Amino acid sequence: MTPDGPATEAGSRSYRVEARSTASVEDVWALVAHADRWREWSFLTRTGLERPGPGEPDGVGALRRFTSYGVGSTEEVVTWDRPHHLAYRIVRGFPVRNYRADVTLTADPDGGTRITWEGRYDPKLPGTGPLLAAFLPRMMQRFADDLAAHADRTAAGEPPT
Secondary structure: OEOOOOOOOOOOEEEEEEEEEOOOHHHHHHHHOOHHHHHHHOOOOEEEEEEOOOOOOOOOOOEEEEEEOOEEEEEEEEEEEOOOEEEEEEEEOOOEEEEEEEEEEEEOOOOOEEEEEEEEEEEOOOOOHHHHHHHHHHHHHHHHHHHHHHHHHHHOOOOOO
16 A cells, blocks of 8 residues: 655645455456445445446446445546546545546456556545545555455355355
8 A cells, every 4th residue: 555645735645555366357347347346345335326327337427326334425437448447536425626546457467457546636624634644545455455355256256255
Protein backbone atom coordinates (compact mmCIF):
# COMPACT_ATOMS: atom_id res chain seq x y z
CA MET A 1 0.00 0.00 0.00
CA THR A 2 1.28 3.41 -0.90
CA PRO A 3 0.34 5.99 1.71
CA ASP A 4 -1.94 8.79 0.72
CA GLY A 5 -0.02 11.35 -1.24
CA PRO A 6 0.64 14.85 -0.01
CA ALA A 7 -1.97 17.49 -0.58
CA THR A 8 -1.49 19.64 -3.64
CA GLU A 9 -2.26 23.34 -3.79
CA ALA A 10 -5.93 22.48 -4.44
CA GLY A 11 -6.00 19.95 -1.57
CA SER A 12 -6.09 16.87 -3.81
CA ARG A 13 -4.89 13.61 -2.34
CA SER A 14 -4.21 10.26 -3.91
CA TYR A 15 -3.63 6.61 -3.06
CA ARG A 16 -2.42 3.51 -4.87
CA VAL A 17 -2.82 -0.04 -3.60
CA GLU A 18 -2.01 -3.38 -5.20
CA ALA A 19 -2.89 -7.02 -4.77
CA ARG A 20 -2.17 -10.18 -6.72
CA SER A 21 -4.49 -13.03 -7.63
CA THR A 22 -3.71 -16.42 -9.10
CA ALA A 23 -6.92 -16.12 -11.15
CA SER A 24 -6.95 -14.91 -14.74
CA VAL A 25 -7.59 -11.28 -15.68
CA GLU A 26 -10.98 -12.32 -17.10
CA ASP A 27 -11.99 -14.06 -13.86
CA VAL A 28 -11.02 -11.07 -11.72
CA TRP A 29 -12.78 -8.71 -14.16
CA ALA A 30 -16.01 -10.72 -13.82
CA LEU A 31 -15.99 -9.98 -10.07
CA VAL A 32 -14.98 -6.31 -10.02
CA ALA A 33 -16.75 -5.02 -13.14
CA HIS A 34 -20.26 -6.10 -12.16
CA ALA A 35 -21.76 -4.17 -9.25
CA ASP A 36 -24.06 -6.99 -8.11
CA ARG A 37 -21.05 -9.29 -7.58
CA TRP A 38 -19.27 -7.01 -5.08
CA ARG A 39 -21.30 -8.42 -2.18
CA GLU A 40 -19.81 -11.86 -2.99
CA TRP A 41 -16.28 -10.77 -2.18
CA SER A 42 -16.38 -7.51 -0.21
CA PHE A 43 -17.66 -6.41 3.19
CA LEU A 44 -20.50 -4.52 1.47
CA THR A 45 -24.00 -5.73 2.35
CA ARG A 46 -25.92 -4.31 -0.65
CA THR A 47 -24.50 -3.79 -4.11
CA GLY A 48 -26.07 -3.21 -7.48
CA LEU A 49 -27.06 -0.83 -10.20
CA GLU A 50 -29.09 2.26 -9.52
CA ARG A 51 -29.14 2.93 -13.26
CA PRO A 52 -27.70 0.74 -16.04
CA GLY A 53 -25.34 2.19 -18.63
CA PRO A 54 -26.78 2.90 -22.09
CA GLY A 55 -24.72 0.16 -23.75
CA GLU A 56 -23.28 -2.35 -21.33
CA PRO A 57 -25.46 -2.39 -18.15
CA ASP A 58 -22.42 -2.09 -15.82
CA GLY A 59 -20.45 0.00 -18.35
CA VAL A 60 -19.89 3.70 -18.94
CA GLY A 61 -22.77 5.77 -17.58
CA ALA A 62 -23.95 3.13 -15.11
CA LEU A 63 -24.71 4.34 -11.59
CA ARG A 64 -23.65 1.78 -8.99
CA ARG A 65 -24.86 1.83 -5.39
CA PHE A 66 -22.75 0.23 -2.66
CA THR A 67 -23.74 0.12 1.02
CA SER A 68 -22.68 -1.51 4.22
CA TYR A 69 -25.35 -1.48 6.90
CA GLY A 70 -27.11 1.48 5.29
CA VAL A 71 -24.03 3.68 4.75
CA GLY A 72 -22.57 3.90 1.29
CA SER A 73 -21.96 5.70 -1.94
CA THR A 74 -23.23 6.04 -5.48
CA GLU A 75 -20.63 5.86 -8.23
CA GLU A 76 -20.73 6.49 -11.95
CA VAL A 77 -18.68 4.30 -14.27
CA VAL A 78 -16.52 6.53 -16.48
CA THR A 79 -14.23 3.94 -18.11
CA TRP A 80 -15.09 0.36 -19.08
CA ASP A 81 -12.27 -1.29 -20.99
CA ARG A 82 -12.99 -5.00 -20.63
CA PRO A 83 -11.15 -6.85 -19.10
CA HIS A 84 -8.37 -4.49 -18.01
CA HIS A 85 -9.61 -1.12 -16.81
CA LEU A 86 -12.61 0.09 -14.82
CA ALA A 87 -12.83 3.68 -13.61
CA TYR A 88 -15.52 5.37 -11.61
CA ARG A 89 -16.28 8.64 -9.85
CA ILE A 90 -18.26 9.13 -6.66
CA VAL A 91 -21.49 11.00 -7.32
CA ARG A 92 -22.83 11.10 -3.73
CA GLY A 93 -22.62 9.53 -0.33
CA PHE A 94 -18.96 10.02 0.60
CA PRO A 95 -17.34 13.18 2.03
CA VAL A 96 -15.10 13.87 -0.99
CA ARG A 97 -15.14 15.93 -4.16
CA ASN A 98 -13.64 15.08 -7.53
CA TYR A 99 -13.14 11.44 -6.52
CA ARG A 100 -12.01 9.18 -9.32
CA ALA A 101 -10.68 5.65 -8.94
CA ASP A 102 -9.09 3.43 -11.55
CA VAL A 103 -8.93 -0.34 -11.19
CA THR A 104 -6.41 -1.85 -13.58
CA LEU A 105 -5.99 -5.59 -14.09
CA THR A 106 -2.72 -6.73 -15.64
CA ALA A 107 -1.71 -10.27 -16.53
CA ASP A 108 1.21 -11.26 -14.34
CA PRO A 109 4.15 -12.78 -16.29
CA ASP A 110 4.16 -15.70 -13.83
CA GLY A 111 0.42 -16.24 -14.26
CA GLY A 112 -2.46 -14.67 -12.47
CA THR A 113 -3.42 -11.02 -12.23
CA ARG A 114 -1.97 -7.88 -10.69
CA ILE A 115 -4.74 -5.64 -9.34
CA THR A 116 -3.88 -1.94 -9.11
CA TRP A 117 -6.43 0.34 -7.47
CA GLU A 118 -5.63 4.03 -7.46
CA GLY A 119 -7.63 7.11 -6.78
CA ARG A 120 -7.56 10.85 -6.42
CA TYR A 121 -9.91 13.06 -4.44
CA ASP A 122 -10.38 16.36 -2.66
CA PRO A 123 -11.67 16.30 0.92
CA LYS A 124 -15.14 17.85 1.03
CA LEU A 125 -15.21 18.92 4.67
CA PRO A 126 -12.49 21.14 6.16
CA GLY A 127 -10.13 19.24 8.42
CA THR A 128 -11.04 15.77 7.12
CA GLY A 129 -7.96 15.40 4.90
CA PRO A 130 -5.82 13.57 7.50
CA LEU A 131 -8.68 11.25 8.46
CA LEU A 132 -9.38 10.37 4.82
CA ALA A 133 -5.63 9.95 4.21
CA ALA A 134 -5.55 7.34 6.97
CA PHE A 135 -8.84 5.63 6.13
CA LEU A 136 -9.16 5.49 2.32
CA PRO A 137 -5.92 3.64 1.43
CA ARG A 138 -6.67 1.01 4.07
CA MET A 139 -10.23 0.54 2.86
CA MET A 140 -9.14 0.30 -0.77
CA GLN A 141 -6.36 -2.16 0.14
CA ARG A 142 -9.02 -4.29 1.81
CA PHE A 143 -11.13 -4.19 -1.36
CA ALA A 144 -8.12 -5.21 -3.49
CA ASP A 145 -7.08 -7.99 -1.08
CA ASP A 146 -10.62 -9.35 -0.71
CA LEU A 147 -11.12 -9.28 -4.49
CA ALA A 148 -7.85 -11.19 -5.03
CA ALA A 149 -8.62 -13.76 -2.32
CA HIS A 150 -12.13 -14.42 -3.63
CA ALA A 151 -10.86 -14.70 -7.21
CA ASP A 152 -8.24 -17.21 -5.99
CA ARG A 153 -10.89 -19.32 -4.27
CA THR A 154 -13.20 -19.15 -7.28
CA ALA A 155 -10.39 -20.12 -9.69
CA ALA A 156 -9.50 -23.06 -7.42
CA GLY A 157 -13.12 -24.25 -7.51
CA GLU A 158 -13.64 -23.68 -3.79
CA PRO A 159 -17.17 -22.99 -2.56
CA PRO A 160 -18.04 -19.39 -1.59
CA THR A 161 -17.33 -18.38 2.00
